[in-house]
Amino acid sequence: MYRYDQFDAQIVNDRVDQFRSQVDRRLSGDILEDEFKPLRLQNGVYLQLHAYMLRVAIPYGQLDSAKMRKLGVIARDFDRGYGHMTTRQNIQFNWVALKDIPDVLEQLAEVELHAIQTSGNCIRNTTSDHFAGATKDEIMDPRPWCEIIRQWSTFHPEFAFLPRKFKIAVTAAEHDRAAIRVHDIGLHMRKRGDQVGFEVHVGGGQGRTPVIATMVNEFVPEAELLDYLEAIMRVYNRFGRRDNKYKARIKILVTETGAEEFTRLVQEEYAAQHDAEKIDLPQAEIDRIHAYFAPPAFADKPATSDAFERAKAADSKFATWAGVNLHPHKVDGYTSVTISLKPIGGLAGDATDSQMMVMAHLAETYGFDDIRVTHAQNVVLPHIALDDLYDVYRELDAAGMSTANESLITDMIVCPGLDYCNLANARSIPVGQEIQKVFADGDYERDIGKLHINISGCINACGHHHVGHIGILGVDRKGEEFYQISLGGRADEKARVGDIMGKALKFDEVPGAVKTIVDTYRGLRTNSDEKFIDTLERVGHEPFKEAIYAAD
Amino acid sequence: MPLIKDGAEIEDTWSFTEGDAEVPATGCVTVSLTRLIEDADALLARNTQVGVRLEPADDPHDLEPFLDRLGLIEVSFPKYTDGRGYSQAQLLRRRLGYGGELRAVGHVLTDQILYMNRSGFDAYSTTRATLPSVLKALKEYSAFYQPAADGNGSVFARRHTKA
Numbered sequence: 119m120y121r122y123d124q125f126d127a128q129i130v131n132d133r134v135d136q137f138r139s140q141v142d143r144r145l146s147g148d149i150l151e152d153e154f155k156p157l158r159l160q161n162g163v164y165l166q167l168h169a170y171m172l173r174v175a176i177p178y179g180q181l182d183s184a185k186m187r188k189l190g191v192i193a194r195d196f197d198r199g200y201g202h203m204t205t206r207q208n209i210q211f212n213w214v215a216l217k218d219i220p221d222v223l224e225q226l227a228e229v230e231l232h233a234i235q236t237s238g239n240c241i242r243n244t245t246s247d248h249f250a251g252a253t254k255d256e257i258m259d260p261r262p263w264c265e266i267i268r269q270w271s272t273f274h275p276e277f278a279f280l281p282r283k284f285k286i287a288v289t290a291a292e293h294d295r296a297a298i299r300v301h302d303i304g305l306h307m308r309k310r311g312d313q314v315g316f317e318v319h320v321g322g323g324q325g326r327t328p329v330i331a332t333m334v335n336e337f338v339p340e341a342e343l344l345d346y347l348e349a350i351m352r353v354y355n356r357f358g359r360r361d362n363k364y365k366a367r368i369k370i371l372v373t374e375t376g377a378e379e380f381t382r383l384v385q386e387e388y389a390a391q392h393d394a395e396k397i398d399l400p401q402a403e404i405d406r407i408h409a410y411f412a413p414p415a416f417a418d419k420p421a422t423s424d425a426f427e428r429a430k431a432a433d434s435k436f437a438t439w440a441g442v443n444l445h446p447h448k449v450d451g452y453t454s455v456t457i458s459l460k461p462i463g464g465l466a467g468d469a470t471d472s473q474m475m476v477m478a479h480l481a482e483t484y485g486f487d488d489i490r491v492t493h494a495q496n497v498v499l500p501h502i503a504l505d506d507l508y509d510v511y512r513e514l515d516a517a518g519m520s521t522a523n524e525s526l527i528t529d530m531i532v533c534p535g536l537d538y539c540n541l542a543n544a545r546s547i548p549v550g551q552e553i554q555k556v557f558a559d560g561d562y563e564r565d566i567g568k569l570h571i572n573i574s575g576c577i578n579a580c581g582h583h584h585v586g587h588i589g590i591l592g593v594d595r596k597g598e599e600f601y602q603i604s605l606g607g608r609a610d611e612k613a614r615v616g617d618i619m620g621k622a623l624k625f626d627e628v629p630g631a632v633k634t635i636v637d638t639y640r641g642l643r644t645n646s647d648e649k650f651i652d653t654l655e656r657v658g659h660e661p662f663k664e665a666i667y668a669a670d
Numbered sequence: 671m672p673l674i675k676d677g678a679e680i681e682d683t684w685s686f687t688e689g690d691a692e693v694p695a696t697g698c699v700t701v702s703l704t705r706l707i708e709d710a711d712a713l714l715a716r717n718t719q720v721g722v723r724l725e726p727a728d729d730p731h732d733l734e735p736f737l738d739r740l741g742l743i744e745v746s747f748p749k750y751t752d753g754r755g756y757s758q759a760q761l762l763r764r765r766l767g768y769g770g771e772l773r774a775v776g777h778v779l780t781d782q783i784l785y786m787n788r789s790g791f792d793a794y795s796t797t798r799a800t801l802p803s804v805l806k807a808l809k810e811y812s813a814f815y816q817p818a819a820d821g822n823g824s825v826f827a828r829r830h831t832k833a
Contacts, residue, residue, distance in 0.1 A: 239751070275785040275788035392764070
């Protein structure tokens with residue numbers, strides 16, 4: 119993984135000192151909350167319902183054992199013993215005292231972590247495929263370019279006060295696990311002969327107005343990427359709407375300007391750049407950053423493992439878990455392990471300090487010291503030898519992290535909702551837990567197969583309900599919580615916004631409605647291999663709608 | 671209003687004339703972009719210097735015919751959260767080659783001044799930041815990842831430059 123050099127370290131340490139002085143000025147009353155807000159926001163500090171929340175950046179979701187241990191220490195010493203993995207592959211601490219935040223940032227800097235630009239109307243943490251560098255289906259590793267984008271976008275003086283927040287995602291795999299088409303900029307790495315480049319999608323997003331991104335350029339050669347991004351950013355900064363925060367994302371600019379005209383504006387700005395304006399990114403620097411992401415020293419192993427096969431035969435729970443939570447690795451004899459942070463009845467994405475220590479230990483002992491946070495709020499150990507898998511599993515099991523539900527119906531994306539967030543209209547976590555109870559029987563859940571439920575507690579869509587196969591949106595009707603159900607959303611290469619089924623349901627009706635949808639699917643699928651989303655696309659939404667509202 | 675330029679607080683010898691109001695007979699004045707374009711001949715024929723004040727929606731390219739005759743360009747920040755002025759500044763400095771005084775006016779706060787400086791501003795008209803706080807803010811960082819209008823090389827390039 120990337121390591122800081124003197125410049126990276128200097129910049130992050132300068133930030134800690136700067137923020138310490140800003141917090142001092144706030145605590146002494148020298149500056150008011152109003153003026154402090156933009157400063158804390160660009161450092162990932164939010165004022166939540168109960169306390170300040172600190173969001174720590176995990177660039178493209180990658181950690182090592184030292185970083186994970188440090189996050190555990192912070193959860194233990196400054197929070198209430200846990201941290202919350204977010205859909206931007208970051209981690210949030212919900213109970214940190216403002217006076218402690220400078221010390222927390224200083225501790226984070228020791229392990230090359232920071233909270234820069236994890237909030238505010240600036241370029242946020244660049245996200246990527248959580249299996250990057252490990253998965254069979256990628257044409258190259260996207261992380262080096264994510265790191266280059268991270269550096270370029272850090273404290274960019276022109277783009278610190280954009281109309282609204284700005285999110286970039288990068289993938290290099292045909293199957294898009296980074297949801298690039300619902301990002302402000304989505305980059306899909308492509309090859310033309312030996313040349314590496316980026317297919318550029320702009321103006322995707324969720325929130326109040328979900329939009330699938332427009333492709334503005336089929337192939338931007340890698341050497342031109344940052345200059346091209348600057349052109350897009352400048353067009354957005356100059357022309358994006360600032361009169362209404364709900365119309366301020368780049369998706370609205372693209373929609374209102376028209377995709378063709380927007381593309382022309384970007385091309386015009388790009389073509390006008392003088393040589394002196396180009397970003398001085400030498401090839402030696404591109405090579406230097408790529409070198410940090412060289413594959414680890416994998417052992418020469420057969421494709422199958424006797425130890426793994428024996429353990430599966432002896433321990434059926436392990437066999438079940440291995441059938442669900444593994445992803446094919448590009449190297450024979452290895453696999454990528456998803457550690458589900460979605461235990462039945464638990465809090466989606468939460469890990470305790472001691473669980474963080476266990477994950478750090480496993481990565482260090484068995485996993486080439488590599489850990490990823492996924493946008494579905496789980497954790498991945500990307501490089502585990504099949505021979506070691508049973509040892510890894512037993513430690514996870516002992517720490518309460520062996521839930522076998524990766525991408526199944528109980529592996530939901532859930533926003534914090536009304537329990538924590540001051541924007542929410544309805545609770546999210548309890549509705550997720552009630553649905554989980556319906557499907558808690560593992561055989562039932564595995565029979566259903568891959569199915570994404572995403573839950574948001576308000577229209578801002580932090581729980582990605584628009585792109586859930588089943589989306590659930592909490593709304594407030596005269597003080598009572600109701601939930602709108604949508605079907606058919608997806609965030610992958612066939613990205614699509616789900617369709618609202620009909621009138622919103624009461625809290626108590628939601629689990630039953632989800633069960634009705636699922637059982638309707640089981641009745642309609644051609645065989646058990648046809649996934650929910652494929653059946654839905656084949657038969658349309660009508661049978662599901664009829665089933666939910668049959669009683670009306 | 672206090673004016674900070676080149677590391678010192680200096681006297682402001684300029685005045686801004688709103689809209690179509692009468693321009694004072696003497697002294698350096700700035701006017702709106704519309705006024706400059708409409709009255710360019712009369713304004714630029716004055717014995718004293720003339721400048722312009724850009725509002726966030728103004729296009730800096732409209733200044734191209736006048737750039738070498740302007741004594742000052744003010745860029746207005748009605749709210750610190752409106753970041754269009756940073757792009758205007760970068761365009762003026764790097765695209766259009768403007769070399770004169772570039773002054774941030776309006777809601778100019780200490781904690782934005784480094785970004786302004788990097789974007790090409792060299793003067794700050796502000797009641798919200800004191801000279802010592804501005805001087806400190808300008809020195810809070812010693813390295814920058816990306817090139818900008820301040821002429822500092824990017825970290826990308828500095829890593830590969832022999833000292």
